[in-house]
Amino acid sequence: MDEAHRETLPAMRAGAAALTEQVRDADGPADRGRRSFLLGAGGVGAAFVLAACSSGKGSSSSSAPTDLESPAVAAKAETYTGDLRIVALAVALENQAVGAYKATLAAAKAGKLGTVPPAVASFVTKAMAQHTDHAQAWNAVLTNAGKPAITNVPLSNQAQVTAALGKAKNVGEVAALALQLEDQAAETYLFATSNVKSQGAIETAATIAPVEAMHAAILHFVLGQYPVPDSFLPVNKAAKTSLLTV
Numbered sequence: 001m002d003e004a005h006r007e008t009l010p011a012m013r014a015g016a017a018a019l020t021e022q023v024r025d026a027d028g029p030a031d032r033g034r035r036s037f038l039l040g041a042g043g044v045g046a047a048f049v050l051a052a053c054s055s056g057k058g059s060s061s062s063s064a065p066t067d068l069e070s071p072a073v074a075a076k077a078e079t080y081t082g083d084l085r086i087v088a089l090a091v092a093l094e095n096q097a098v099g100a101y102k103a104t105l106a107a108a109k110a111g112k113l114g115t116v117p118p119a120v121a122s123f124v125t126k127a128m129a130q131h132t133d134h135a136q137a138w139n140a141v142l143t144n145a146g147k148p149a150i151t152n153v154p155l156s157n158q159a160q161v162t163a164a165l166g167k168a169k170n171v172g173e174v175a176a177l178a179l180q181l182e183d184q185a186a187e188t189y190l191f192a193t194s195n196v197k198s199q200g201a202i203e204t205a206a207t208i209a210p211v212e213a214m215h216a217a218i219l220h221f222v223l224g225q226y227p228v229p230d231s232f233l234p235v236n237k238a239a240k241t242s243l244l245t246v
Contacts, residue, residue: 078244078246079147079148079246080142080147080244080246083196083198083201084141084142084145084147085241085244086192086196086201086241087138087141087142087201088142088147088150088154088241088244088246089188089239089241089243089244090134090138090188090189090205091135091138091139091142091149091150092150092153092154092155092243092244093155093181093184093185093188093239094131094132094134094135094138094185095131095135095150095151095152095153096153096155096158096161096181097127097128097131097178097181097182097185098128098131098132098135099153100161100165100177100178100181101124101125101127101128101131101178102128103162103165104124104165104168104174104178105121105124105125105128107165107168107174108121108124112168112169113168113169113170113171113174114169114170114171115171116171117171120171120175120222123218123222127178127215130211130215134208134211135150137204138204139151150246154244154245154246155243155244155245156242156243156244156245157243161177161181164177165177171222172222172223175219175222175223176223178215178219179216179219179220179223180237182212182213182215182216182219183216183237184237184238184239185208185212185239186209186212186213186215186216186233187233187234187235187236187237187238188238188239189205189206189208189209189212190205190209190233190235190238191235191238192205193205193206193209209233213233
């Protein structure tokens with residue numbers, strides 16, 4: 001898994017660099033509109049509850065989510081707009097995963113999760129490092145465009161995720177939550193690849209999505225489920241930009 005991740009890094013960084021140049025070249029609202037991500041108009045925020053271990057039963061449909069953001073959400077003042085708004089969402093999702101895995105390691109060291117197999121601890125460490133790489137790549141796009149980097153988790157569901165982690169009593173419960181985070185990230189990137197106009201963004205998302213899907217496959221295995229439950233990766237759990245609080 002880690003070797004496959006490392007192989008994606010050059011393409012991921014090249015795509016991020018291309019996206020940065022495209023953002024810099026935008027001259028006005030018309031250009032931003034042509035290049036804007038469509039993801040902000042769709043996607044479904046995952047419901048983070050530990051009892052939901054049914055990721056393996058997800059639909060194999062690849063159709064785009066249908067719920068739209070309300071005019072009130074779309075009209076509010078935002079620090080990140082156009083292409084940069086979806087970049088901000090990507091950073092926030094990556095930071096959320098990093099925080100979840102970090103909390104898992106801390107809980108394991110404190111003995112709160114019972115017996116943790118060494119292979120699981122190794123996976124958590126590797127996955128956390130890979131999500132950190134992804135966040136750094138997306139943050140580079142933000143800072144190069146003159147926007148502040150996102151170092152926290154500005155998502156409206158973060159309190160739910162934190163609360164769920166705090167209630168976890170064993171590896172299975174933590175794995176179920178982590179699987180929801182990985183599914184959401186992978187499906188968000190997949191949805192982006194077919195619904196954005198920025199070539200750099202497409203390339204970056206396309207190199208990250210398979211890594212997130214590999215994380216999900218391993219978590220399915222940890223939970224005793226078939227690692228690849230769907231013939232085609234669905235997008236019904238893809239996040240939408242209304243989750244952002246910045």
